[in-house]
Amino acid sequence: MSWAAHDLEPYAFQKHLNLKVAFVPLLIGSYAPDLMTKWFVYGIHLGPWELKASNPAQFHRGWPGFGFTHSLTFGLLIGLVIWKGFGSKLWAVSFVIGHWAHALTDTGDTVGTMLLFPWTFHFHLDAWAYAGQTGRYKDAAAYFSGLGSMWDAVWIVYGFYSWRVITSEYYDNVIYRADAFWPWVNRWVPRGALLTLYRAAFFYGTSRWIAWTIWAHVVHHYPYDLTWGGPHWAPAEHP
Amino acid sequence: MRLRLLSRIDVPTRSDWRVFAGYCAAAAVYIVIGVVYDNFLLSVVVGMAYLVVAAWLVPRTIRRMRR
DSSP states (O other): OSSHHHHHHHHHHHHHGGGGOOOHHHHHHHHHHHTOOOOOOOOHTOOOOOOEEESHHHHHHTTTTGGGGSSSSHHHHHIIIIIIIIOOOHHHHHHHHHHHHHHHGGGGGGGGTTTTSSSOOOOOOOOOOOOOOGGGHHOOOOTSSSSHHHHHHHHHHHHHHHHGGGSSSHHHIHHHHTHHHHHHHHHTHHHHHHHHHHHHHHHHHHHHHHHHHHHIIIIOOOOOOTTTTOOSOOOOOOO | HHHHHHHOOOOOOOOHHHHHHHHHHHHHHHHHHHHHSSSGGGGGGHHHHHHHIIIHHHHHHHHHHHH
């Protein structure tokens, strides 16, 4: 699982694809695999009840479970629904690119993803520990102590290298022109607010990467372990 | 020679830097709040709403008040 890469990858794709993609579905695709599952992985409190998966990794990435949401086939299926059901090839292609980036990035941890579902084989590189089952805060501590956070840092650096993508000129000439969504929303929301919203995922991914790093290493003193599969002080899940 | 090389590099304008500084200030506040109240960091919706307020609504309100 990644904490900031899914916020930043869409800007990298945007830099290379320009008018060939629409940013909103690209970002939705990048978030989509976790939208339905993350709250149940970490658990939520509803009054006296705690709703949480009994086996978070199985629920999040496995089968039986919702692991199919992290497969290339699921991304393609939703893309086809967008294309044929809503008639937008641009949104469909953009969604698939964002979704596939998420599914492929999550193969970096020790659980990995069932990329070719219904084949339930987990593709996993084991570069960083999957610790979602330990709860949100322990997971944050583990993630920001291992190679996962370095992978996020790569996307942050690449994001700054692609700085033109978040300028107002780029927003006006590419983002706004590529997708009718922006002129449509612009009927009610001023251009300045839309430009800020366009930049928001970049801001959110970068800022919270810094904040969680400070939280993990300055406030709580969790040790860094940048070895393959680390941090080894965290209990890593496997498929 | 050096000037010709510099002219080929895509460098941000002064206006770009000014915008960037504004976002950095917003990020610094966000990070401080997030480190103190870690729940603040968990929601992308909260992050986006914060940015719209800090980087668009507040500067816009200040600009209007100055006029």
